[in-house]
Amino acid sequence: GEAKLTKPGxxxxxxxxxxxxxxxxxxxxxxLGEGTxxxxxxxxxxxxxxxxxxxxxxxxxxxxTYFEAMKPEEMPKSLLVMGSGAIGIEFxxxxxxxxxxxxxxxxxxxxxxxxxxxxxxxxxxxxxxxxMKIILDAKVTKVEKSANSITAHVEKKDGKVEKITADRMVxxxxxQGNIENIGLEALGIKTDRGCIVIDGYGKTNVPGIYxxxxxxxxxxxxxxxxxxxxxxxxxIAGLPNVHPMDKAKIPGCTYCNPQxxxxxxxxxxxxxxxxxxxxxxxxxxxxxKAIALGEDQGMVKTVFDKKTxxxxxxxxxxxxxxxxxxxxxxxxxxxxTEEELMHTIFPHPTxxxxxxxxxxxxxxxxxxx
Numbered sequence: 349g350e351a352k353l354t355k356p357g358x359x360x361x362x363x364x365x366x367x368x369x370x371x372x373x374x375x376x377x378x379x380l381g382e383g384t385x386x387x388x389x390x391x392x393x394x395x396x397x398x399x400x401x402x403x404x405x406x407x408x409x410x411x412x413t414y415f416e417a418m419k420p421e422e423m424p425k426s427l428l429v430m431g432s433g434a435i436g437i438e439f440x441x442x443x444x445x446x447x448x449x450x451x452x453x454x455x456x457x458x459x460x461x462x463x464x465x466x467x468x469x470x471x472x473x474x475x476x477x478x479x480m481k482i483i484l485d486a487k488v489t490k491v492e493k494s495a496n497s498i499t500a501h502v503e504k505k506d507g508k509v510e511k512i513t514a515d516r517m518v519x520x521x522x523x524q525g526n527i528e529n530i531g532l533e534a535l536g537i538k539t540d541r542g543c544i545v546i547d548g549y550g551k552t553n554v555p556g557i558y559x560x561x562x563x564x565x566x567x568x569x570x571x572x573x574x575x576x577x578x579x580x581x582x583x584i585a586g587l588p589n590v591h592p593m594d595k596a597k598i599p600g601c602t603y604c605n606p607q608x609x610x611x612x613x614x615x616x617x618x619x620x621x622x623x624x625x626x627x628x629x630x631x632x633x634x635x636x637k638a639i640a641l642g643e644d645q646g647m648v649k650t651v652f653d654k655k656t657x658x659x660x661x662x663x664x665x666x667x668x669x670x671x672x673x674x675x676x677x678x679x680x681x682x683x684x685t686e687e688e689l690m691h692t693i694f695p696h697p698t699x700x701x702x703x704x705x706x707x708x709x710x711x712x713x714x715x716x717x
Contacts, residue, residue, distance in 0.1 A: 349382055353531030356556045358386050389556055389584050392544060393577070394526040396562035401521055404430070404491050410498050411491065411517045414439065424448055424515035428500055430488050432459040434602045436520030437475075441604035444480045451481040451512055453488055453502055460602060464614040464663040466629075470647055471665050474606050483510075491517065525563040540565070548592025550580030558584070572598050599677050601670040606646055609673035612661030612680060615651050623660060626652040626686075628710025630702045632666045634717060637697040643667035648706040650676075657685035662703075672700055686711060 349361040361382050398413035400406060406413045412420075417439045425448065429440045432454040444450040452459070458468045459475070459482060472482060485505040492499040499513045524542040538545040538553045543565035550558040558580050561573035575593065582590045602608040618625050632638035632646030646666015653660055662676035679689060689707045694700050708714045
């Protein structure tokens with residue numbers, strides 16, 4: 349059914365008008381149906397959906413969202429990806445690995461705009477070596493459709509327009525929360541830029557109403573949503589020592605080739621916030637395990653507060669860095685300084701040694717540079 353908030357502590361469920369995506373099994377006998385339901389606490393977890401640009405709306409056939417890109421009816425020979433955030437670059441990388449001719453168009457001056465510039469530029473070079481075409485500082489202004497292909501009008505920074513024809517196009521220009529038609533307006537629940545406004549415990553501005561996950565705003569990541577849910581429910585249950593969500597310590601992972609992972613402030617953001625920084629870098633090409641794996645193209649970058657030694661951010665690109673990043677996340681949660689990291693013994697031979705070497709490099713003490 350479709351639920352709507354009618355007043356604090358109450359929702360009304362009506363019969364759904366939406367057709368299910370997959371065939372539905374018969375409902376269990378004890379399943380409740382239409383009607384009014386009351387609860388002292390109500391959590392909104394309606395998620396998000398792909399954002400669509402006016403005039404370039406996905407149609408499921410020629411212009412895909414990530415839903416269609418996940419299970420194409422046939423593999424295209426060429427693909428245009430609009431947007432190079434995590435979703436866009438992951439699909440671009442996957443389809444290129446499958447032999448598809450891939451072009452990425454990004455409105456910002458770098459791929460993966462939220463990542464550290466140095467890491468993003470490193471990744472871009474690897475993508476281009478693999479044959480991916482990347483057009484930055486450009487936007488798709490118009491899409492013409494034919495029977496089995498599209499032609500995109502790509503306007504560049506200088507105003508020139510290039511026409512690019514591809515079998516399919518992926519629209520990856522972000523997501524927006526599912527906040528419509530669920531009764532938020534009637535209750536006066538605050539929203540901002542298409543998402544519900546909450547505090548660090550999932551509370552909205554209306555007592556008894558909470559929100560978690562993508563509908564509660566960025567970063568729109570599964571692990572953020574899960575942790576947000578735990579915090580929210582533990583707070584409702586009255587458990588002691590429940591810590592609010594600290595978004596500065598949420599790792600971001602992009603599952604492309606090479607992988608990209610990060611946590612905390614980029615070098616540019618740290619400087620913009622007034623920090624005097626120390627920056628360490630260490631390449632995979634100087635790591636024995638990376639060489640043995642045949643995966644020597646990568647880098648670890650660490651950003652420290654020069655005054656206190658606080659780890660402000662860590663940024664990685666290369667093989668299995670989505671597995672490595674958690675070490676830095678734990679360190680930041682423990683408020684670790686550079687001294688404690690330098691005194692930590694990392695096993696050899698492992699990719700994780702690049703993490704310690706990056707810390708050492710920030711203080712002019714790298715051993716294998």
